[in-house]
Amino acid sequence: MLDGENTRIDPLPEFMWIWRAWHRLSASRQWIPRGIALPLGGTIIESCPSFIPWEVVKSWAQHHGYTHAEMAFLDRCLAAMDGVFIRDHNKRLENRLKK
Numbered sequence: 001m002l003d004g005e006n007t008r009i010d011p012l013p014e015f016m017w018i019w020r021a022w023h024r025l026s027a028s029r030q031w032i033p034r035g036i037a038l039p040l041g042g043t044i045i046e047s048c049p050s051f052i053p054w055e056v057v058k059s060w061a062q063h064h065g066y067t068h069a070e071m072a073f074l075d076r077c078l079a080a081m082d083g084v085f086i087r088d089h090n091k092r093l094e095n096r097l098k099k
Contacts, residue, residue: 018077021060025078028056036097044097049089051082 011019031047038044057078061071 018074018081021057021074022052022078022081025052025056025060028052029082046093048093049082049086051086052078 029052030050032050033045034048035043035045054075057075058071061074066074
């Protein structure tokens with residue numbers, strides 16, 4: 001989880017293509033509904049993000065003319081960024097449930 005709600009991350013210019021791809025392709029991720037039963041009959045249903053599909057990354061790479069190595073690098077980077085995003089989302093959900 002990031003240190004603060006308003007933590008700003010400014011990628012180095014040479015990595016902006018990865019950052020831009022992650023932001024654009026985030027709309028293609030599926031959100032999986034997850035239900036949590038609470039004591040006394042309460043239920044919370046919230047959607048949780050999944051990873052950006054590989055097929056979408058491949059299509060993006062082909063559209064932009066990336067080499068196979070560039071596509072593989074992009075895929076690994078996006079998976080790592082998704083991991084951070086998903087962990088942060090889950091941590092925020094846990095914190096809301098504790099209140």
